[in-house]
Amino acid sequence: MTALAPSPTLSETTRTTPGAGWLLRLHRPALYLWIGAVAVLAVVLLWLGGPLTDSAATAWREYDKSCDTGGSCRYDQDSIVRYKDVYAYTTAALTALPFVVAAWAGAALFGRELEHGTAQLAWTQNLSPTRWLTTKLIVPAVLVTAGTGLLVALHRVMWTAGDGRIDTADAWYANLTLHANGPTTVAFALTGLAGGALAGVLLRRTLPALTLALACVAALRFLADQLMPHLWPAVTQVTSLADGYRGSGLNVDSGLVTATGAHIADPGCGSTIVAGCKTVYADLDATGFYTTYHPESHYWPLQLTTTALVLAVAAALAVTAFVLLKRSTAAPARVRTEAAA
Template sequence: MTAPTLHRETPAAAAAPRPPDPRWLLRLHRPALYVWAGLVAVLAVGLVWLWGPLTEAAADAWRQYGACADTGPCAYDQDAIVTYKSVYNYTTVPLIALPFLVAAWSGASLFGRELEQGTAHLAWTQGLSPARWLATKLAVPAVLVAAGTGLLVALHRLAWSAGDGRIDTAKSWYDSPTLHANGPTTVAFALTGLAGGALAGLLLRRTLPALILSLGLAAGVRFLAGLAMPHLWPAVTQVTGLEEGYRASGLTVDSGLVTSTGAHIADPGCGPVSSYSGCDAVYARLDATGFYTTYHPESHYWALQLATTALVLAVAAGLAVATFTLLKRTTATTRPTRERTAQEPTQEQAV
C-alpha cells in the first residue's frame, strides 16, 4: 500500500508576484493626491477667469484709455487692468513652480521617506519586486503630473492668446515665465522633477537630503534648458543702421555691432547716433556700420518649444534609467538570498 500523496503548491508558484495594483500607491499618498488635485483645480479656475471676463474687462479699459489718451485726463477702468495683471502673475508663477513642487515631493515623500522608514523593503518582501515597485511609483504619478500640468499649460496658452495684442501690459511671448507656462516645456520639467526625485531618494534614502538634492536637480535642468533653448533652432539676424539702434523683437541670442567687413564685435553701449552725440566718433574708431541682432521671431515659438521639450524629456528618461540601474545594483545582494530561500524545499517536503 502506498501512502496518499498530498498536493502541495510549488514554491515557485507560491512566490510568483502578482501584477501591482496602482490603487495601493494612491491610497498610500492620498494627502498628496488631494493637494495636487486642489492645486490644479484652483489654478484652472483662475486661468479660466483670466481667459474670459478679466481679459475682456482689461481690453475694454485699454480701449477707453487709448481713445482719450491724447485729449488729457479721462475715465477708464483702471481696476480691471490691475486685476488682470495680478491674476496673470498669481497663476503664471505657481504654474512654472509646479516642477519644483513635484521634484520636492518625489524626492522627500514618494521615495526618500519610504526608503528611510523601510516601507519599500516591506513591499519587496510581499511579492512586489523592486523593479515593479519602482515602475509603478514612477508611472502612476507621471500620468497624474502630465495630465494636470498639461491642462494648466493649455489653459494658460488660451488665456495669454486672448489678451495678446489687446492689452498693452500683456507679457510678450518670449518673456521667460510666459514662454514656458505657454508650452509643453513645463510638462517636461515636471516629469524630470519626478524622475530626479526618484534618483535622489534612492541614492540618499533619507527624506530631507533627498528633498534638497531633487530640488537642486530640478533647478539645474531648468537653468541649463534655458541656456540651451535659443541654440536648439537656427536663429535669424537683422542688421540696422547706426541711427536706428536695435529694432528686432523676439528671443535674443546675440547682439552687437557690425563692421564694414561684416565682422560682429561687442557693443560699447553708446546707443544710436541719432539719440546720443559723440557716438558717431566712437563708432568711427571701431569701423562700425550698424547694429546686428541674432534672435528668434515669434514664428520660431513651437520649434523652440518642441526641441527643448524633447531635450528635457531625454534627460528625464536618462534619470529614470539611472534610477533603475541604481536600484538593481543596491538590491542585487539581497534578492538572490530571498529567491534561493523561497526555492529550497522545506524539511517536510523533502521527506
C-alpha cells in the same frame, strides 16, 4: 468636515493590489491635493482668460482713447491692475509646479518609504523592487502629465486672449510666460518626478532626497534657458547706425557690424543721434547694428526641441534610478539565497 479614512496597511495592499490602486491609496492625501490644486488653477485661468481679460482690454481702449488724445484720462485702472496681478500669480504657480512635484517625489514618494523601510517591506511580499519603482513612476507620471498639460493649455488660451489687446501683457518670449505657455513645463514636472526617484533611491533619506530633487529641476531649468535660443537657427537683422537695433523676439546676440562684415561688441553708446557716438563708431570702423533673435514663428520649434531634450534627461534620470535600485537590492537578495541554501 468628514475625516479621511485611514489608508490600508502595506501588507493588505500588497497582497491584494500591488499596482496603481495600492499606490493611489497609499498616497491618497497627495492625490487629493494635486486634483484640488489643478482644479483651482484651472478655474482661475478660465476666469483670467475670460472676464478679467475683457475688462482689462476695455480699460486699455478707454485709456488709449482719452489719455493719448489729451482727454480727461478716465479709465478703469483697477481692471488693468487686477489682470496683471492675477496673471503674475497664476504664471508663478504654474512655474512652481515642477518644483512641487520634485519635492513630493523626493520626500514622500521615494525618500521617506526607503528611509522608513516601507519599500523594503513591500519587496519581501509580492512586489518586486523593479515593479515597485515602475508603478511609482508610471502612475504619478500620468497624473502629473494630465494635470500640468491641462494647465499649460489653459494658460496659453488665456495669454492668447489678451495678446494684442492688453498693452502691458507679457511678450511671448518673457521667461515665465515662454515656458508656462508650452510643453516644457510638463517636461520639467516629469523631470522632477524622475529626479525624486533617483534622489530617493540614491540617498534613502527624506530631506536630502527632497533637496537633491529640487536641485535637479532648478539646474535643468537653468540649463534649458541657456540652451533654448541655440537649439534652432536664429534670424539676424542688420540695421544702420542711425536706426539702432531692430527685431523683436527671443534675443540671442547683438552688437556692431564693421565694414568687413565682422560682428563686434557694442560699447553701449547708442545711435548716431547721441553726441559723440559717430566718432566712437568711426574709430571701431562700425557701419551698423546686428540683432540675432527668434521671432514668434520660432516658438513651437524652440518649445519642441527643448521639451525633447528635457524629456531625454528625465528618461536618463529614471533609468539611472532603476540601475541603482537593481544593484542595491541584488546583493542582499543574493546573501539571503546563499544563507537559505
